[in-house]
Amino acid sequence: MRKLIYSGNTSLDGYIEDENGDFDWSEPDEEVHRFWNDWIRDAGATLLGRGTYESMEPYWTDLAANPSGEEVSDEFARAWVETPLYVVSRTLESVPEQHTLISDDVEAEVKRLKESAGGPIDSGGAGIGNTLAELGLIDELMMVVSPVPVGGGKAFLGPAFARTKWKLIEHRTFGSGPLLLRYEKA
Secondary structure: OOOEEEEEEEOOOOEEEOOOOOOHHHOOOHHHHHHHHHHHHHOOEEEEEHHHHHHHHHHHHHHHHOOOOOHHHHHHHHHHHHOOEEEEOOOOOOOOOOEEEEOOOHHHHHHHHHHOOOOOEEEEOHHHHHHHHHOOOOOEEEEEEOOOOOOOOEEOOOHHHOOOOEEEEEEEEOOOOOEEEEEEEO
16 A cells, blocks of 8 residues: 655744745755655655645646756656646646546545555645545655744644654754654554
């Protein structure tokens, strides 16, 4: 069975966005960016909620079609468009044909995806993370913690994660200070 891994960048105090919706404080340096490039390239699928999909998909797809010349960003964009993308939304009516929309029975559809062949399933975004945690579908957490507290905003781990026990399975410090933490359900 494929593992579903909820991943993302967080602030030191656990937020993915500050109170204004900004996440510029988490801009990765080349080393961290390469880590995410390798991760998305190795993922068998990406599972996103509507909000994260609408902010990430057009940017990376456009960059893949129109490379910037910045090797590390262009590399992520290529991996992004090559990785199957599943979008969970009850409000979107459609997604481009190369993607899959999950709008009904999220639990059954994600379980079916986990039972299919392929590499791990990457998932990101606070809303979908909380939904997947409520359904008990997340197998691992993976976060790159930036050494910057932002004081509030959108939490990486929402209420559905409360009191769930996790076991540390990997940690790594990047040269510029961010910390990779990876946990599996205890």
